[in-house]
Amino acid sequence: MDARTELWSIYREALPVLLVALCGGLFSGVVLEEVVESVARFPGLLVMVPVFLATRGNVYGALGGRISSGLHQGLIEPRFAWDERLVNAVVASFVNAVGISVVIAVLTRIALFVLGWESAALAEFVAIMLLSGVLTSVVLIGGLLALIFVGYERGYDPDNLVGPIVTTLGDVFGMVFLLLSVLIVEVIA
Amino acid sequence: MAVPKGALGSWDARHIVRTMFPLLVVLSTVVLAAGITLEDAEALLAEYGILAVMVPTMIGTGGNLGAILSARLTTRFHLGTTEISPTDRVLWANVGAILALAATVFTALAVGAYAVGAAFGFGLPLPTLLVISLASGMSVAVIAIVFSLATTYASYRLGIDPDDTTIPIVTNVVDVCGMLVFLGVSGIVLGA
Numbered sequence: 001m002d003a004r005t006e007l008w009s010i011y012r013e014a015l016p017v018l019l020v021a022l023c024g025g026l027f028s029g030v031v032l033e034e035v036v037e038s039v040a041r042f043p044g045l046l047v048m049v050p051v052f053l054a055t056r057g058n059v060y061g062a063l064g065g066r067i068s069s070g071l072h073q074g075l076i077e078p079r080f081a082w083d084e085r086l087v088n089a090v091v092a093s094f095v096n097a098v099g100i101s102v103v104i105a106v107l108t109r110i111a112l113f114v115l116g117w118e119s120a121a122l123a124e125f126v127a128i129m130l131l132s133g134v135l136t137s138v139v140l141i142g143g144l145l146a147l148i149f150v151g152y153e154r155g156y157d158p159d160n161l162v163g164p165i166v167t168t169l170g171d172v173f174g175m176v177f178l179l180l181s182v183l184i185v186e187v188i189a
Numbered sequence: 190m191a192v193p194k195g196a197l198g199s200w201d202a203r204h205i206v207r208t209m210f211p212l213l214v215v216l217s218t219v220v221l222a223a224g225i226t227l228e229d230a231e232a233l234l235a236e237y238g239i240l241a242v243m244v245p246t247m248i249g250t251g252g253n254l255g256a257i258l259s260a261r262l263t264t265r266f267h268l269g270t271t272e273i274s275p276t277d278r279v280l281w282a283n284v285g286a287i288l289a290l291a292a293t294v295f296t297a298l299a300v301g302a303y304a305v306g307a308a309f310g311f312g313l314p315l316p317t318l319l320v321i322s323l324a325s326g327m328s329v330a331v332i333a334i335v336f337s338l339a340t341t342y343a344s345y346r347l348g349i350d351p352d353d354t355t356i357p358i359v360t361n362v363v364d365v366c367g368m369l370v371f372l373g374v375s376g377i378v379l380g381a
Binding site: 003004006007008010011014015017018019021022023024025026028029030032033035036037039044045046047048049050051053054055057058059062066070075084085087088089091092093095096099100103104107108111115117163167171175 | 200201202203205206209210212213214216217218220221223224225227228231234235238241242243244245246248249250252253254256257261278279281282283285286289290293294297298301302305309311357360361364365368
């Protein structure tokens with residue numbers, strides 16, 4: 001294939017995904033703008049934001065990749081059922097997502113201590129991360145599986161769905177639940 | 190958009206967690222650098238709220254571009270094209286496509302942020318947003334290209350399947366670069 005033709009075919013293939021991700025990104029940006037206003041109450045909060053967002057991709061991208069391979073290999077059925085493989089994959093992502101959320105809170109507190117910057121209490125960071133981690137994983141695991149199953153039934157290759165679904169849902173729900181958790185912990189603490 | 194596939198063959202929850210969790214901790218530590226930069230720029234973000242609106246996309250897009258290129262290069266390696274040569278036309282087609290995608294997405298980001306800013310009343314002029322978005326976006330695209338080429342090639346040479354660990358590392362490192370470049374460029378353009 002001629003190099004120029006190849007260039008535009010890659011471009012056309014990848015652009016829709018990136019534009020969908022852009023919409024999700026802009027929405028979560030508006031939510032982040034709200035989070036910035038809570039920073040005075042929880043100094044150091046912003047340190048956790050990029051890590052929290054990046055983790056969504058790492059955890060649920062892996063889950064999506066596994067489910068997608070499982071469907072291709074005929075190891076799992078495209079429906080919500082008490083299937084041992086499906087349950088194991090879901091439990092593993094939940095444990096990874098919630099576990100890493102707590103690690104992020106601890107790492108953030110340590111980084112702020114080392115830098116000598118002002119910081120909210122460790123318990124507040126852990127509460128915010130734990131709450132947003134649990135809420136995000138329930139919605140993301142459910143939403144990701146539902147969209148992959150529906151897409152697969154309609155003849156889409158799940159490999160092409162996982163990336164954009166994870167990026168967009170992760171950005172949107174990750175930020176919304178982060179803001180919600182900040183507001184809840186603000187009221188309780 | 191990082192997709193670690195180290196434990197893909199396994200359907201045992203304990204095994205998946207044991208394989209993936211250490212990698213997640215390492216990646217979180219890397220991305221923490223982006224968070225520290227963000228916290229450091231809090232005054233800038235509080236003054237120009239529209240920059241906060243652009244942050245999630247700036248974090249994600251560089252990594253997405255790196256993931257697309259790495260995945261394509263990896264597939265070529267698996268199919269037997271194992272040399273990176275300056276006369277390789279397909280390689281240049283891939284690099285050109287990434288740059289064209291970056292130019293499109295970061296123009297759209299500036300326009301989108303301008304629209305959001307106009308709707309919420311905390312915007313910056315469109316030309317300023319275009320300069321910030323394209324200057325930082327195209328720099329990140331170049332970083333993503335160089336980093337993807339280098340790590341995919343290196344991991345292939347070292348006998349590691351790039352699908353396993355290289356792609357998540359590339360995307361997370363490029364995410365951090367996106368954050369650093371974006372806040373640096375914004376600071377310079379806005380004279381803060």
